[in-house]
Amino acid sequence: MSNIAKVLSRRQDRGEGVGTNEKAIPFNKQDYQTLKQECLVKKTLFCDPTFPAESDSLGYNELGRYSFKTRGVQWKRPKELCSNPEFIVDGAKRTDICQGALGDCWLLAAIASLTLDNAILERVVPPGQSFIEDYAGIFHFQLWQFGEWVDVVIDDRLPTRDGKLLFVHSAEGSEFWSALLEKAYAKLNGSYEALTGGSTTEGFEDFTGGIAENYELSKAPPYLFKLMQKALTLGSLLGCSIDITSSYESEAVTSLKLVKGHAYSVTSAEEVHSYGHLVQLVRIRNPWGQVEWTGPWSDNSKEWNSIQPEEKAKLVYSGEDGEFWMAYSDFIQQFSKLEICNLTPDTLSSEDASHWNYNQFEGNWRVGSTAGGCRNNPATFCSNPQYVIKLEEEDDDPLDGEDGCTILVGLMQKDGRKDKRFGRDLNTIGFAIYKFMGRNNINLGPDVLLRQRSIAGSNTFINLREVSERFKLPPGEYVIIPSTFESHRKGSFVLRVFTEKEAAASPMDTEISADVKKQYISESDVDPHFKHLFNQTAGNDSEVSVFELQQILDSVTSKQTDVKTDGFSMETCRHIISLLDKDGSSKLGLVEFHILWKKIQKYLEVFKKHDTDNSGTMSSHEMRDAVKEAGFQLNNEVLEVIISRYANQQYAIDFDCFVGCLIRLEMLFKIFKTFDKKNTGKIELDILQVTHKCECGLRFLYLLNLAFSFTNVFFVCVLQWLCLALS
Numbered sequence: 001m002s003n004i005a006k007v008l009s010r011r012q013d014r015g016e017g018v019g020t021n022e023k024a025i026p027f028n029k030q031d032y033q034t035l036k037q038e039c040l041v042k043k044t045l046f047c048d049p050t051f052p053a054e055s056d057s058l059g060y061n062e063l064g065r066y067s068f069k070t071r072g073v074q075w076k077r078p079k080e081l082c083s084n085p086e087f088i089v090d091g092a093k094r095t096d097i098c099q100g101a102l103g104d105c106w107l108l109a110a111i112a113s114l115t116l117d118n119a120i121l122e123r124v125v126p127p128g129q130s131f132i133e134d135y136a137g138i139f140h141f142q143l144w145q146f147g148e149w150v151d152v153v154i155d156d157r158l159p160t161r162d163g164k165l166l167f168v169h170s171a172e173g174s175e176f177w178s179a180l181l182e183k184a185y186a187k188l189n190g191s192y193e194a195l196t197g198g199s200t201t202e203g204f205e206d207f208t209g210g211i212a213e214n215y216e217l218s219k220a221p222p223y224l225f226k227l228m229q230k231a232l233t234l235g236s237l238l239g240c241s242i243d244i245t246s247s248y249e250s251e252a253v254t255s256l257k258l259v260k261g262h263a264y265s266v267t268s269a270e271e272v273h274s275y276g277h278l279v280q281l282v283r284i285r286n287p288w289g290q291v292e293w294t295g296p297w298s299d300n301s302k303e304w305n306s307i308q309p310e311e312k313a314k315l316v317y318s319g320e321d322g323e324f325w326m327a328y329s330d331f332i333q334q335f336s337k338l339e340i341c342n343l344t345p346d347t348l349s350s351e352d353a354s355h356w357n358y359n360q361f362e363g364n365w366r367v368g369s370t371a372g373g374c375r376n377n378p379a380t381f382c383s384n385p386q387y388v389i390k391l392e393e394e395d396d397d398p399l400d401g402e403d404g405c406t407i408l409v410g411l412m413q414k415d416g417r418k419d420k421r422f423g424r425d426l427n428t429i430g431f432a433i434y435k436f437m438g439r440n441n442i443n444l445g446p447d448v449l450l451r452q453r454s455i456a457g458s459n460t461f462i463n464l465r466e467v468s469e470r471f472k473l474p475p476g477e478y479v480i481i482p483s484t485f486e487s488h489r490k491g492s493f494v495l496r497v498f499t500e501k502e503a504a505a506s507p508m509d510t511e512i513s514a515d516v517k518k519q520y521i522s523e524s525d526v527d528p529h530f531k532h533l534f535n536q537t538a539g540n541d542s543e544v545s546v547f548e549l550q551q552i553l554d555s556v557t558s559k560q561t562d563v564k565t566d567g568f569s570m571e572t573c574r575h576i577i578s579l580l581d582k583d584g585s586s587k588l589g590l591v592e593f594h595i596l597w598k599k600i601q602k603y604l605e606v607f608k609k610h611d612t613d614n615s616g617t618m619s620s621h622e623m624r625d626a627v628k629e630a631g632f633q634l635n636n637e638v639l640e641v642i643i644s645r646y647a648n649q650q651y652a653i654d655f656d657c658f659v660g661c662l663i664r665l666e667m668l669f670k671i672f673k674t675f676d677k678k679n680t681g682k683i684e685l686d687i688l689q690v691t692h693k694c695e696c697g698l699r700f701l702y703l704l705n706l707a708f709s710f711t712n713v714f715f716v717c718v719l720q721w722l723c724l725a726l727s
Contacts, residue, residue, distance in 0.1 A: 021149045077158070099168060104167075138155055194421065214337060295330060366643070369621070381446075382445050426463040432456075531590060566656065569656070619651065619652060
């Protein structure tokens with residue numbers, strides 16, 4: 001399927017709710033029920049061909065085929081490991097998650113927090129799965145991934161060594177839901193090794209579809225403990241960690257038995273009365289299942305003797321299970337970071353629990369068109385994707401006492417873990433927020449953005465999967481510009497915007513339009529000198545054929561020393577004649593050629609104006625403004641297609657390509673206007689109209705037996721496809 005067809009299919013799916021939690025997308029197009037039924041009918045156990053029980057599924061480097069860490073690994077099903085395996089025993093518990101020989105403590109901390117809310121757990125781990133009833137060696141899990149929910153099917157062959165699970169396992173040894181969930185997550189990211197190292201918030205978000213916030217505990221706001229209590233009450237997932245200064249400190253154990261560079265989950269926050277004073281306590285879980293805090297309020301410490309028995313009875317405070325209590329005052333001193341994933345998501349900045357308003361956008365940074373980099377790159381910065389949001393209502397009863405509109409922005413780049421296999425690093429990403437100057441919904445250029453400072457933005461550009469920040473802004477309209485730090489860095493992203501009050505948000509420059517005025521001239525309007533030159537060129541039939549047109553254009557442009565061209569193609573000349581030929585002769589008469597000549601002069605003037613370095617070519621990043629001056633308002637998606645078609649390897653466009661592009665654009669808008677007889681912005685085409693009148697022939701046969709209503713949004717995709725079809 002072509003990229004344009006994928007765009008069309010994806011948008012149609014989104015309109016039907018595909019990708020939501022209620023209608024998850026089958027990952028790798030594997031339908032769980034269908035595959036399970038096939039196995040039951042054949043009386044075979046499922047073997048997953050898309051994530052086979054082979055070394056490539058383990059990893060590519062430290063867990064690669066020839067690594068000593070993978071020697072002796074055998075893939076076995078739970079029934080080969082114990083006599084009575086169970087999927088979940090007496091409900092999923094935090095003690096079901098014990099870390100194995102994989103550095104994915106961040107993920108296990110998130111899984112442990114998942115067990116605190118059964119509704120969330122069942123969303124990720126669909127109930128009704130077992131090793132007894134209708135067992136076929138197949139299981140499935142639902143995970144959020146870059147803006148959409150996917151249903152991941154796996155077989156139950158798990159990596160083992162010496163008869164024991166190599167990676168995550170339960171303390172009992174006979175419970176396998178956590179090991180199978182880890183495998184599903186590994187499949188989603190390409191391998192087990194891809195899960196090494198990460199942030200707990202990544203797991204939080206992929207289990208909930210929520211958005212994360214990060215707090216530096218050395219700068220903890222005064223209301224943070226209450227915020228943690230409220231978050232836990234609302235079912236939010238919390239994690240914490242201790243920073244390290246070098247790799248040598250990773251997982252080093254402190255004198256008080258806390259592990260540096262290790263991901264913990266926060267499972268409770270309570271207040272107790274100790275010797276007449278109110279003490280704030282935090283309960284923390286180590287995914288190792290052991291190694292616990294030994295300071296004040298640790299298991300069986302003397303501080304527990306200072307509280308009333310009824311209070312003590314409410315808190316599980318003893319047991320070598322990796323879970324422990326500590327005073328909040330010690331917590332913010334001993335730990336470095338707190339991560340909170342808002343689920344519903346519910347606001348954490350107001351005393352009243354209320355739902356966030358949510359907007360989500362998918363975008364791309366494409367080299368040569370939309371990969372503009374940060375503001376340090378003034379020549380390209382404005383070509384980044386742009387999104388406008390309108391804040392109208394201020395927050396109710398703000399906790400910090402400041403009036404304004406709370407906005408939480410998260411920028412997430414895609415497929416970082418999958419790309420690790422190929423040695424690709426994450427982009428360094430961030431975003432800036434500008435005050436919108438009340439213009440139409442079109443891409444803001446340097447005349448606006450480079451003349452003002454951003455009013456907010458990410459604290460830093462960083463090479464993480466996601467950067468997110470919380471802001472409080474006055475009511476008004478704003479433009480959010482996500483970017484990589486360096487220009488010309490390819491990537492795909494999801495931008496999520498949460499506001500406490502309802503707020504309208506949309507991509508900039510979504511409207512596509514053309515302002516190409518028809519020229520009404522007669523033969524008497526043509527200058528006699530021009531007429532004489534035309535007759536000399538056209539020959540005895542007084543018309544210019546496609547071959548003659550190519551010679552004329554090449555001859556004229558070759559004399560232009562300030563523009564570069566490698567000659568007009570025969571295809572471009574044919575399209576010029578198709579656009580301007582009024583009598584169907586497939587040639588250009590005097591009037592038609594005169595109209596073309598005026599166009600060429602106009603295009604040459606525009607081209608020279610935007611050739612800012614006088615190189616004879618135009619930078620692809622200048623193409624947006626150039627085509628706009630020529631009469632065409634295009635969006636990022638169409639520009640990406642145009643740049644891929646017309647720019648050279650250095651992302652420069654010469655004059656003949658520029659003319660060819662504009663001629664094709666004018667033809668496409670002319671086609672659309674021809675069918676849009678009532679000027680509604682919509683057209684319907686049957687297959688004969690598409691193949692004959694659109695002049696694209698068999699290239700449109702994939703539309704066979706379909707009739708489309710071309711809304712403005714759909715026309716974007718059609719225009720993209722046509723740009724390629726007519727090239």
